[in-house]
Structure formats: C-alpha cells, structure tokens
Amino acid sequence: MAWNKLRRTVEGRLIKVESPLAVCQKEPNGGPCQEVLKRVKNPYYLGDQPGLTQTSGWVDAWISAPSVYAVAATTTEDVVAAVKFARAHNLRLVVKGGGHSYKGASSSADSLLIWTRAMNNIVLHEAFVAQGCEGKQTPQPAVTMGAGAIWMQAYNAVTTKAGRYVQGGGCSTVGVAGLVQSGGFGSFSKNYGTAAAALLEAEIVTADGKAQTANACVNPDLFWGIKGGGGGSLGVVTKLTLRTRELPEFFGGAFGTIKARSNAAFRRLTARIVSFYHEQLFNRHWGEQITFEPANKIRISMVFQGLDRQQADRVFRPFMDWVTKSPEDFVIEKRLKVIDIPARHFWDAAYMKKNHPQFIVADNRLNAPEGNVFWAGDGSQVGFFLHGYRSAWLPASLLKQDQQSKLADALFASSRHWGVSLHFNKGLAGASADDLAAARDTAMNPAVLDAFALAIIATGGPAAFPGIPGGAPDLTVARRHAHEINNAMDELLKVTTNPGSYVSESDFFERSWQESFWGSNYPRLAAVKKNYDPAGLFFVHQGVGSEKWSADGFTRLEGR
Ligand SMILES: Cc1cc2nc3c(=O)[nH]c(=O)nc-3n(C[C@H](O)[C@H](O)[C@H](O)COP(=O)(O)OP(=O)(O)OC[C@H]3O[C@@H](n4cnc5c(N)ncnc54)[C@H](O)[C@@H]3O)c2cc1C
Numbered sequence: 001m002a003w004n005k006l007r008r009t010v011e012g013r014l015i016k017v018e019s020p021l022a023v024c025q026k027e028p029n030g031g032p033c034q035e036v037l038k039r040v041k042n043p044y045y046l047g048d049q050p051g052l053t054q055t056s057g058w059v060d061a062w063i064s065a066p067s068v069y070a071v072a073a074t075t076t077e078d079v080v081a082a083v084k085f086a087r088a089h090n091l092r093l094v095v096k097g098g099g100h101s102y103k104g105a106s107s108s109a110d111s112l113l114i115w116t117r118a119m120n121n122i123v124l125h126e127a128f129v130a131q132g133c134e135g136k137q138t139p140q141p142a143v144t145m146g147a148g149a150i151w152m153q154a155y156n157a158v159t160t161k162a163g164r165y166v167q168g169g170g171c172s173t174v175g176v177a178g179l180v181q182s183g184g185f186g187s188f189s190k191n192y193g194t195a196a197a198a199l200l201e202a203e204i205v206t207a208d209g210k211a212q213t214a215n216a217c218v219n220p221d222l223f224w225g226i227k228g229g230g231g232g233s234l235g236v237v238t239k240l241t242l243r244t245r246e247l248p249e250f251f252g253g254a255f256g257t258i259k260a261r262s263n264a265a266f267r268r269l270t271a272r273i274v275s276f277y278h279e280q281l282f283n284r285h286w287g288e289q290i291t292f293e294p295a296n297k298i299r300i301s302m303v304f305q306g307l308d309r310q311q312a313d314r315v316f317r318p319f320m321d322w323v324t325k326s327p328e329d330f331v332i333e334k335r336l337k338v339i340d341i342p343a344r345h346f347w348d349a350a351y352m353k354k355n356h357p358q359f360i361v362a363d364n365r366l367n368a369p370e371g372n373v374f375w376a377g378d379g380s381q382v383g384f385f386l387h388g389y390r391s392a393w394l395p396a397s398l399l400k401q402d403q404q405s406k407l408a409d410a411l412f413a414s415s416r417h418w419g420v421s422l423h424f425n426k427g428l429a430g431a432s433a434d435d436l437a438a439a440r441d442t443a444m445n446p447a448v449l450d451a452f453a454l455a456i457i458a459t460g461g462p463a464a465f466p467g468i469p470g471g472a473p474d475l476t477v478a479r480r481h482a483h484e485i486n487n488a489m490d491e492l493l494k495v496t497t498n499p500g501s502y503v504s505e506s507d508f509f510e511r512s513w514q515e516s517f518w519g520s521n522y523p524r525l526a527a528v529k530k531n532y533d534p535a536g537l538f539f540v541h542q543g544v545g546s547e548k549w550s551a552d553g554f555t556r557l558e559g560r
Pocket residue numbers: 054055094095096097098099100101102105106116147148169170171173174175176177178179181182183184185186230231232233235236237238378381382504505540
C-alpha cells in the first residue's frame with residue numbers, strides 16, 4: 001500500500017531490484033547467464049545495473065548485495081519523495097551514483113536505494129555566480145552536472161566539446177557526486193587541486209526531505225561538509241556546479257619498467273628515483289605513479305600536463321642515462337615511452353580510438369554510445385574482489401635530502417612484502433598557493449596539503465558477485481594477501497606517524513578512521529552531521545556519525 005503510494009509519487013520509477021546474476025543461480029550454463037558473465041567486466045554495464053556495484057566485495061568486509069527496491073530518480077522531486085519515505089518508514093537507505101565505492105558504501109541488502117544514474121544532465125556556464133553570492137563572488141566559467149553523471153560524460157562536455165578543464169577523477173567511470181564528496185583526485189591534481197575544492201554550489205536533499213542549496217553564501221557549513229566529508233552521510237546531492245579552468249596545450253605520459261639484478265641494486269635504484277622525483281618531477285606538471293615491486297622492479301607510469309613530449313623526454317633523460325650506465329645492475333624491461341596528446345583530445349573517444357587505441361577500452365554492448373570508453377589501465381579493477389587496501393599520505397618532508405635515505409629504506413622494506421605505488425597526484429604538496437588554499441577550505445584531512453604522495457598498497461582478485469558460477473573467491477589466498485599488504489604498510493609507516501589517508505581509497509578495517517580521513521576537521525564535520533541529520537538517516541561504513549550505529553547501519557547503538 002505505502003510502496004504503491006511511493007511508486008505513484010515517483011511516476012513509476014520505483015523498481016524491484018534483482019541482481020542480473022540471479023539467472024546464473026537458476027541455470028549456470030544457460031545463454032542468459034553466459035551473457036551476463038561476459039558483461040561483468042564492463043564498467044558501463046555494471047553502472048547501468050541497480051543491483052550491481054563496480055567492486056564485488058572485500059574479503060571479510062562486505063559483499064555486493066542488491067537493495068530490495070530502488071527509486072531510479074530522474075528529478076529532485078523523486079529524491080525528495082524517497083528520502084521522506086525512508087524516514088517515515090525507518091528504512092535503511094542507500095545512495096548510488098557511479099557505484100565505485102571500494103567499501104560497499106553504495107550497497108546494502110534489505111535497503112531502499114536512491115539511484116541517481118539517470119540524473120546526468122550537464123550544462124556549461126560562462127559566468128557563474130552561486131546563488132546568494134551576487135556581489136561577493138567573481139563570475140567564472142563553470143559546469144553544472146546531475147549527480148548521476150560520470151566523469152567521462154563530464155570530460156566529453158567540458159573538454160572535448162568546450163575546450164575547458166574540470167577537475168574530476170582519473171578513472172573515467174567514477175561518479176561525479178561520489179568523487180567530489182570524497183575530496184577527489186585526478187591525474188592532474190598537482191596543478192588543479194582537488195575536485196571538492198572546485199565545487200561552487202550543490203543542491204542536496206537533506207534528511208528533513210528539503211532540497212537545499214549549499215554554497216559559500218547559503219548553508220556554508222553543509223557546503224563545507226560535502227566538500228570531502230564523504231559521500232552518503234549528509235544528504236543526497238542532486239546536482240553540482242564546479243569551476244572550469246583553462247586547458248594546457250598537451251597532456252602526456254611516460255611509461256617504463258626497470259628491473260634491478262640484486263636487492264642491493266634495487267635499494268640503490270629506489271634511492272636514485274626518490275632523489276630524481278624530488279629534483280625533477282615534484283612540481284605541478286607531473287602526476288600518477290611509480291610502483292616499487294617485490295621482484296625488484298620499478299614501474300613508471302607518470303602523466304604530465306603543460307609539457308610536450310620532447311620536454312618530458314628531456315626531464316627523464318638524466319635518470320635513464322644513469323640506469324643505462326649500469327647494465328650489470330639494471331635491466332630495462334620496458335623502454336621508457338613518452339607520449340603527448342593534444343589536451344582537448346585526451347578524453348575524446350573517437351580521437352583515442354583512432355590514435356591511441358591501446359590506452360582505452362570501449363563499452364562493447366550493442367548500441368553503446370560512442371563516448372563510452374574507459375582507460376585500459378583501470379580494466380583489472382572492474383568488478384574486482386578486494387583482498388586488501390591500505391593507503392597513507394607521505395609528508396613532503398620525507399623528500400628532503402637528509403630524509404631521502406630513510407624513505408628509500410622504508411620503500412625497499414615495504415616492497416619486500418608487496419608492491420607499493422606512490423600516487424603523486426593524490427598529495428597536494430607542490431601545488432599552487434591558490435589550490436592549496438581552496439583545498440584547505442574542505443573537510444579533508446589537512447594532511448593532504450603537505451603530502452607529496454598517497455602511498456597505496458592493495459590487491460584484489462576476479463569479480464566475485466554472489467551468483468557467479470564457480471566464482472567464489474579463494475579466501476585463504478585473499479587473507480594471505482591481506483596479511484602481506486599489512487606487513488608492507490607497517491614497514492612504510494615506520495617513517496611517518498599519523499599520516500592520514502584518503503577516505504575513498506583506504507582500509508575498510510581502519511579503526512581510527514575519523515582521525516585518519518578527516519584529522520582535525522572531524523569535530524566540525526560531526527557538528528554538520530548533527531545539524532542536518534540528527535537522527536542518522538544517512539549511514540555509510542566509516543561515514544561521519546556512523547560510530548553511533550551497528551556495522552550494518554540498521555541499529556542505533558545505545559547511549560550514543
Ligand atoms: C576503479 C576505481 C578507480 C578510482 N579512481 C579514483 C580516482 O582516480 N580518484 C579518486 O579520487 N578516487 C578514485 N576512486 C574512488 C572513488 O572516487 C570513490 O569511491 C567515489 O566515492 C566513487 O563515487 P561513485 O559515485 O562512483 O560511487 P558510489 O559507490 O555510487 O558512491 C560512493 C559514495 O558516495 C555516495 N554517493 C553517491 N552519490 C551520491 C549522491 N548523489 N549524494 C550523496 N551521496 C552520494 C554513496 O552513498 C557512497 O557512500 C576510484 C574507485 C574505483 C573503484
């Protein structure tokens with residue numbers, strides 16, 4: 001009866017959710033099941049299923065589970081109706097945009113899902129001023145996006161079509177609302193800062209069922225909270241406006257692999273690349289990763305902006321010459337390849353398919369839009385089942401000459417257990433004063449401002465959605481990997497105390513998550529939560545205020 005009323009209010013957009021893999025439980029060898037199995041490696045397919053998520057689970061942490069019902073929202077009014085309904089009936093509520101939460105924050109059995117996928121309208125502005133900020137803010141170019149848009153759609157509209165830049169995610173199928181509320185890094189964040197820092201205004205439906213505007217002038221505390229305070233905790237964002245910026249002429253990348261012939265040579269290589277990074281790459285041009293692997297390999301997977309291929313090549317030359325001079329110590333397994341791409345074509349699906357097909361994978365469904373592509377490098381993560389995921393912001397002080405050897409020792413020791421990736425674009429040290437100031441005015445842990453990189457140590461196995469025939473993960477292997485990842489992080493953490501880590505790319509089992517993700521900002525964030533959601537309608541694992549709830553978010557703990 002009540003559900004029927006909700007269905008009428010949302011004009012039929014209340015749907016019963018079932019995992020597409022249910023067909024496999026009935027008939028594992030049947031055609032429909034085989035068809036689904038082919039598709040679970042496609043992030044666009046996963047995103048189009050209200051019953052699936054981009055990560056299938058995490059050992060001993062969570063497993064993807066469909067909600068019972070979903071409101072497939074197309075308007076703010078749909079979201080308002082769903083929020084009011086969940087509050088009135090005391091339901092466990094889940095919000096999903098791009099579905100990329102590693103921690104299952106957009107998945108819960110026995111819940112009502114607000115699914116924003118269809119709210120993906122994108123509008124560009126030449127001179128945007130936030131509501132109520134007239135006379136206080138200089139008009140500036142911006143883009144307004146529905147909360148269900150993903151970054152590929154944003155880049156297509158802003159960069160490919162309009163020749164501008166918007167700070168979003170590196171992974172092109174991540175949702176805009178989830179990423180902005182995480183803080184949000186892209187490959188070029190050393191130059192453009194975080195996505196949250198670029199937010200000018202949002203519309204958000206709060207627990208009282210009201211659609212509110214939040215910006216620097218209206219509801220400024222809520223505005224601050226959604227800038228990096230974590231998705232799914234303060235309300236349902238329905239649209240966001242982000243500033244846009246000028247594009248450089250080129251984006252590009254440098255990729256290569258070097259193997260050391262002995263442990264001693266690898267320690268030397270590690271020290272050398274740390275000092276090379278400090279001297280040549282620690283600036284606004286360079287982002288992405290260098291990985292230190294147990295097999296004594298260093299994988300370079302760096303991207304740049306504002307340089308061309310020749311300039312980038314010259315930057316790397318002294319380091320590569322140093323490596324080449326010692327063939328007795330080092331083997332160049334993959335020669336350094338440096339490429340550049342006109343910035344306007346970086347996310348241009350047609351251009352990339354024609355000129356750099358090796359970097360992208362297309363949505364292979366019949367009639368898929370031409371623009372549905374994703375980076376080949378993100379392919380291994382589609383649907384994957386996590387074994388372990390740890391991260392830590394490494395302070396820039398570790399790059400000082402007298403600290404470098406300590407850092408190299410820690411990287412070496414850590415890499416004996418597992419591969420350690422330094423994501424340089426996920427620490428803001430080296431960014432401009434303006435971008436640092438904008439990021440300081442967000443809810444993220446201020447440790448991000450002084451970090452030269454986010455170190456990530458993680459791994460996972462193939463998709464393990466419930467219902468995949470024979471797809472149960474090997475839990476023994478998964479737990480062994482988790483153990484080694486923890487050992488690797490323990491070694492790295494010997495060089496830094498309380499480093500903090502990034503809410504969206506960090507440990508499900510982090511105990512002091514309040515301190516780790518938000519640091520000194522947590523009390524202020526908790527006050528925003530109390531103000532806008534005192535009863536705790538919005539719950540996510542490790543979200544602000546979640547300490548008052550049982551792990552599954554169904555039961556309020558007594559006395560809290
Ligand atoms: C393969 C992969 C690559 C990634 N790459 C990057 C990267 O390059 N840079 C980076 O910074 N992060 C990255 N992340 C992390 C990612 O940014 C976060 O997980 C982000 O929260 C995902 O947003 P989403 O909308 O896709 O996910 P969802 O799972 O849909 O949502 C994530 C969280 O936000 C909430 N949420 C979603 N929409 C709304 C809304 N409209 N209103 C309120 N709450 C909402 C959800 O409830 C959930 O708690 C990556 C994750 C994956 C799996």
